[in-house]
Amino acid sequence: MGEPILKIKDLYYDYGNGTAALNGVSVDIYEGEKIAVIGSNGAGKSTFFLNTNGVLKPDQGEISYRGTIINKKNLKELRKNIGIVFQDADNQIIASTVMAEVGFGPMNLKLPKEEVLKRVEEALTYMNILDYRNRPPHYLSGGEKKRVSIADIIAMKSEIIIFDEPTAGLDPLNAQMLEEVLGKLCSEGKTMLISTHDVDFVYRWAERTLVFCQGKIIADGTPLEIFQNEEILKQANLKQPTMMEVYDLLVEKHLLEDTKAYPISTQAFKEMLGNM
Amino acid sequence: MSTIVLKSGHRDGHTHGDEKNYRHHKIGHKHGEGFSIDAYAYASKIRDWNPAFKVSLSWLTLILCIVLNNPYVSIVVIIAMAYLTIIVGGLSIQAYLSILTIPISFIFLSTFTIGIDFSTLPIGQYNLYLGFCYVFTSQAKLKIMFFLILKVFGAISAMEMMTLSTPSFEIISVLQRAHVPKLIAELMNLIYRYIFILMDVNNKMRNSADSRLGYCDIKTSWYTFGKIASNILIVSFKKADDYYNAMEARCYDGDLIFLEEVKKVKIIQITKAAVFIIFLILLWGFTR
Numbered sequence: 001m002g003e004p005i006l007k008i009k010d011l012y013y014d015y016g017n018g019t020a021a022l023n024g025v026s027v028d029i030y031e032g033e034k035i036a037v038i039g040s041n042g043a044g045k046s047t048f049f050l051n052t053n054g055v056l057k058p059d060q061g062e063i064s065y066r067g068t069i070i071n072k073k074n075l076k077e078l079r080k081n082i083g084i085v086f087q088d089a090d091n092q093i094i095a096s097t098v099m100a101e102v103g104f105g106p107m108n109l110k111l112p113k114e115e116v117l118k119r120v121e122e123a124l125t126y127m128n129i130l131d132y133r134n135r136p137p138h139y140l141s142g143g144e145k146k147r148v149s150i151a152d153i154i155a156m157k158s159e160i161i162i163f164d165e166p167t168a169g170l171d172p173l174n175a176q177m178l179e180e181v182l183g184k185l186c187s188e189g190k191t192m193l194i195s196t197h198d199v200d201f202v203y204r205w206a207e208r209t210l211v212f213c214q215g216k217i218i219a220d221g222t223p224l225e226i227f228q229n230e231e232i233l234k235q236a237n238l239k240q241p242t243m244m245e246v247y248d249l250l251v252e253k254h255l256l257e258d259t260k261a262y263p264i265s266t267q268a269f270k271e272m273l274g275n276m
Numbered sequence: 277m278s279t280i281v282l283k284s285g286h287r288d289g290h291t292h293g294d295e296k297n298y299r300h301h302k303i304g305h306k307h308g309e310g311f312s313i314d315a316y317a318y319a320s321k322i323r324d325w326n327p328a329f330k331v332s333l334s335w336l337t338l339i340l341c342i343v344l345n346n347p348y349v350s351i352v353v354i355i356a357m358a359y360l361t362i363i364v365g366g367l368s369i370q371a372y373l374s375i376l377t378i379p380i381s382f383i384f385l386s387t388f389t390i391g392i393d394f395s396t397l398p399i400g401q402y403n404l405y406l407g408f409c410y411v412f413t414s415q416a417k418l419k420i421m422f423f424l425i426l427k428v429f430g431a432i433s434a435m436e437m438m439t440l441s442t443p444s445f446e447i448i449s450v451l452q453r454a455h456v457p458k459l460i461a462e463l464m465n466l467i468y469r470y471i472f473i474l475m476d477v478n479n480k481m482r483n484s485a486d487s488r489l490g491y492c493d494i495k496t497s498w499y500t501f502g503k504i505a506s507n508i509l510i511v512s513f514k515k516a517d518d519y520y521n522a523m524e525a526r527c528y529d530g531d532l533i534f535l536e537e538v539k540k541v542k543i544i545q546i547t548k549a550a551v552f553i554i555f556l557i558l559l560w561g562f563t564r
Contacts, residue, residue, distance in 0.1 A: 050521060050525070053525050055521045055524045055525050056521075076527055076529075079524070079525060079526070079527050080527060083525070083526070084522075084525045086518075086522050086525075088518075090473055091515065091518045091519060091522055092522040093469075094466075094469060094519065094522070094523060094532075095445075095465075095469070095534050095535075096443070096444070096445035096465065096468060096469055096534075097443075097445065099535060099537065100445070100534040100535050100536065102535075103534065103535025104526055104528075104534065104535070105526040105527060106535075107533045107534065107535055108526060108527035108528055108529065108533070109527055113535075116535055117535070120535065134318075134323075134537070135318070136314075136318060136443065136445075137469075138472035138473075139315070139318070152526065156526065156527075
């Protein structure tokens with residue numbers, strides 16, 4: 001698999017209220033992986049993200065990016081290469097026009113103005129919001145704001161993109177748009193981490209799943225492995241994806257042969273049933 | 277394909293929302309006028325003029341209007357600024373008049389005391405006996421009052437031309453270039469951005485309190501008001517943390533720098549503005 005792009009070792013973080021938000025987290029992330037991060041509210045997912053980006057400083061532990069251990073001096077390098085799309089777009093948008101907003105990151109990278117303009121244009125085109133360039137964020141809808149917040153990170157050209165509950169509060173159409181964008185980013189070889197509560201999404205999208213529970217990673221594997229492990233599901237208060245439940249139900253009623261070949265999508269399921 | 281459909285759907289949704297902003301009630305005003313001024317500024321057809329040009333033109337006109345102190349100049353300024361805002365800028369007359377009337381009661385109250393006076397004796401050109409004293413005035417005084425009103429309206433319409441065609445962040449960036457302290461300019465930027473969020477949060481809290489009978493009588497209303505105020509304070513602290521995190525995540529390191537679009541000033545615009553200013557001064561010279 002080669003060298004991990006991001007190596008996190010024994011991360012501890014405490015918000016100062018006695019309980020550890022992160023309690024010894026270690027994980028290696030490889031280039032181009034599609035990772036879903038799941039776990040109940042307050043399990044430490046957001047804290048983990050803010051730590052990997054260098055916004056929060058871990059009490060203990062170390063992060064290395066492409067072999068270099070991150071310290072105070074090269075923190076900016078880490079932030080440049082790891083972008084976070086925050087859950088609430090309103091918490092992220094700071095400028096008064098879409099263009100200035102998307103340009104905020106590149107401007108902070110101290111790039112020449114032509115380069116910033118070029119990147120902004122690219123990012124806006126990528127997210128299909130070039131027309132909104134001069135709009136102020138307070139006249140945009142929720143879905144449009146989400147696109148702006150994604151364009152923010154695209155303009156920074158980060159290698160790793162973290163999405164903190166991206167589907168929260170989006171209508172089905174916008175959620176679909178988001179999945180298309182994720183697919184597009186994937187095909188460009190970006191490494192992605194997505195936290196979500198949508199197990200069906202994890203099942204159909206992710207290649208690897210990290211399960212957080214009380215500040216620890218209690219499981220790390222493919223979605224199939226994790227969703228078959230009843231103990232982990234119980235511990236992390238998760239439920240099985242609908243597709244797996246339906247498959248198991250059909251097997252139980254002897255309508256389907258038990259080959260443990262869980263279908264990944266409705267389409268695959270249809271083909272499987274058609275072959276019988 | 278689906279993204280394209282999505283986009284057009286969004287755009288439609290948007291114009292609809294905008295229309296709601298522009299559709300104006302009758303002359304007069306209600307809460308949230310500030311919001312519509314902001315919306316008008318974004319919709320103005322002269323928005324793509326260079327902001328520094330607009331701001332300086334408006335300030336120069338304002339200063340001339342006050343310094344020259346000439347009713348003809350005031351009238352010309354009122355007409356010219358209304359022309360710029362309504363005809364060139366494309367704002368509806370009702371909306372413009374409605375915004376101009378915001379300070380009207382204030383203007384009348386303050387100029388009234390100049391125009392009229394009280395006395396126990398029947399003096400002055402015109403007087404009115406009120407039973408215990410006389411209200412009196414004269415043509416000269418009324419003239420001063422009328423000219424003063426004209427002057428104030430001239431000055432206001434010069435300012436309105438600026439605010440109704442230039443979004444706040446552009447005005448702030450002009451100030452920044454005019455060497456207003458960085459701290460103040462950055463604060464203005466942040467306040468402008470977050471005032472809308474604050475309003476939004478306040479609205480949500482008020483609605484949720486209202487749905488639970490939080491405003492059923494005066495006493496409860498005051499109580500709810502206090503609760504909401506303190507709650508907003510706590511929420512703001514929490515949110516400030518979140519915003520700071522989000523800014524840091526994008527490499528913020530102490531300086532708020534925003535990307536700006538360069539809008540070139542056209543020679544024809546400068547020429548027209550110069551002609552206008554010279555005309556005002558000449559007018560003053562001839563009618564002095």
